[in-house]
Amino acid sequence: MTILRVRDFEIHSGYLPADAQSALVDEIRACLAQAPLVRPTTPRGKQMSVRMSAAGDYGWISDATGYRYEDRHPSGAAWPPIPEPLLKLWRDLVPGARAPQCCLINWYDESAKMGLHQDKDEADLTQPVLSVSLGDDALFRMGNVTRGGKTESIWLCSGDVVVMQGEARRAYHGIDRVRPGSSTLLPKGGRINLTLRVVT
Ligand code: MD6
Ligand code: FE
Numbered sequence: 001m002t003i004l005r006v007r008d009f010e011i012h013s014g015y016l017p018a019d020a021q022s023a024l025v026d027e028i029r030a031c032l033a034q035a036p037l038v039r040p041t042t043p044r045g046k047q048m049s050v051r052m053s054a055a056g057d058y059g060w061i062s063d064a065t066g067y068r069y070e071d072r073h074p075s076g077a078a079w080p081p082i083p084e085p086l087l088k089l090w091r092d093l094v095p096g097a098r099a100p101q102c103c104l105i106n107w108y109d110e111s112a113k114m115g116l117h118q119d120k121d122e123a124d125l126t127q128p129v130l131s132v133s134l135g136d137d138a139l140f141r142m143g144n145v146t147r148g149g150k151t152e153s154i155w156l157c158s159g160d161v162v163v164m165q166g167e168a169r170r171a172y173h174g175i176d177r178v179r180p181g182s183s184t185l186l187p188k189g190g191r192i193n194l195t196l197r198v199v200t
Contacts, residue, residue, distance in 0.1 A: 001013070001014050001015055002014065004154070006142055006152050006154060007142060007152070007167065007168060007171070008164075008165070008166040008167040008168035008169075008171065009142050009162060009163075009164060009168045009171070009173075010162065010163040010164075010165075010168075011154060011156075011160060011161075011162050012093070012160065012161040012162070012163070013157070013160050014157070014159055014160065015089075015159060015160060015161040016089075016132070016158075016159040016161065017159070018159070018185075020085065020159075021134055021158055021159050021185055022185065023085065024083070024085055024086070024132070024134060024194075025134060025185060025186065025192070027083035027085065027086075028083070028105060028134075028192060028194070030080070030083075031053065031055045031080040031083065031105065032053055032105065034077060034078075034079075034080045035053045035054065035055070035059070035073040035075075035077055035079055035080055036053060036073075036075070037051035037052060037053050037105070037107050038051065038052060038053065038074055039051050039052075040052055040061070040062040040063065041062065041063050041064060042062055043062070043063075043064060043065070043066045043067065045064065048062065048114075049108075049109075049111065049112040049113055049114075050106045050107065050108055050112045050113075050114055051106070051107040051109075051112075052104065052105065052106055052107070053073070053105045053107075054073075054079050054102055054103060054104050054105055055079055055080045055081060055082045055083065055102075055103040055105065056079055056081070056082045056100065056101050056102040056103050057071060057079070057101040057102065057199070058070065058071055058079070058101050058102045058199045059071075059072075059073060059079050059102060059104070060102065060104050060121065061074065067121055068121065069102065069121060069122075069199050082100060082102075082103045082196070083103075086100075086103055086132070086194065086196060087099070087100070089130070089132070089161065089196075090130055090196050093130060093161065093163055094128045094130060094163060094165070097127055097128050097198065098124075098127055098198045099198070100130075100196040100197060100198060101197065101198055101199040101200065102196070102197045102198075102199050103194055103195070103196050103197075104194070104195045104197065105192065105193075105194055106192070106193040106194075106195070107190060107191070107192055108135075108136070108138065108175070108178050108190055108191040108192075108193070109189075109190050110136075110178060110180035110189065110190070112175075112178065112191075113174070113175050113176055113177055113178075114174045114175040115174050116141065116143055116147075116151075116172045116173065116174040117172065117173070117174060118145075118170060118171070118172055118173075119164075119169075119195075119197070120170070122197055122198060122199050122200075123199065123200050124198055124200070125169055125170060126169075127165075127169075127197070127198035128163055128164060128165035128169060128198075129163075129164045129165075129169060129195055129196065129197050130161060130162070130163055130164070130195065130196045131161065131162045131164070131193055131194065131195045131196075132160075132161050132193070132194040132195075132196075133156040133157065133158060133159070133160045133161075133162075133191065133192075133193055134158050134159070134185055134186070134191065134192040134193070134194070135158055135183050135185050135186040135189070135190055135191040135192050136158075136178045136179055136180060136181070136182045136183045136186075136189060136190060136191040137155045137156065137157050137158075137178065137179040137182040137183065137191075138155070138156050138175045138177070138178045138179070138191050138193070139153055139154075139155055139156075139175065139176040139177050139178075139179075140153060140154050140155070140156045140162070140173065140174075140175060141153045141174050141175070141176055142154070142168070142171060142172075142173050143171055143172035143173060144171055144172060145167055145170045145171050145172075147172060151172075153176065155179070157182075157183070158183045158185050175193075178190075178191050
């Protein structure tokens with residue numbers, strides 16, 4: 001376990017041991033049985049390459065209407081509760097924060113990526129966002145609080161946790177690509193990223 005700091009991003013490399021990663025994958029599979037992955041459309045009508053679901057009081061939705069948090073899966077089903085190991089992770093890493101209300105579940109296949117974006121649909125940007133990587137490695141790009149300028153990239157590996165608070169909370173970031181076959185955690189490959197947020 002080592003902590004890397006890139007600008008205001010705090011990267012806890014190797015935070016979750018292998019057994020905790022496997023247990024978390026089982027928890028996420030149970031969540032996805034209740035709230036299946038969907039491939040969102042952007043308001044501009046493009047399909048995202050990442051598939052998404054959520055757990056908690058709210059899930060983040062993108063469709064032709066726009067981006068927003070909803071208290072139900074598009075199917076009308078309630079979101080499953082946030083798995084307890086993730087609540088513990090949050091309490092351990094950001095003890096002063098409010099309780100998380102959303103765990104966004106992102107699934108990347110070998111060709112999925114996520115363009116540079118800010119997470120700003122939450123009401124209180126003083127609250128941190130915490131992200132957990134599972135499965136294949138992914139190239140995480142970190143930018144600035146305004147669009148443009150220099151960026152820095154780092155490979156996120158299975159078990160890594162990123163804390164975004166302070167300037168990093170408002171900074172652009174994204175995933176350029178995943179490295180297929182770099183992890184054996186998920187039998188069919190791919191990557192799961194979990195982001196815990198306070199929404200209201
Ligand atoms: C990803 N993560 O790692 C994409 N957002 O797949 C994010 O977009 C993200 O890692 C907010 C905070 C941390 C993140
Ligand atoms: Fe994000």
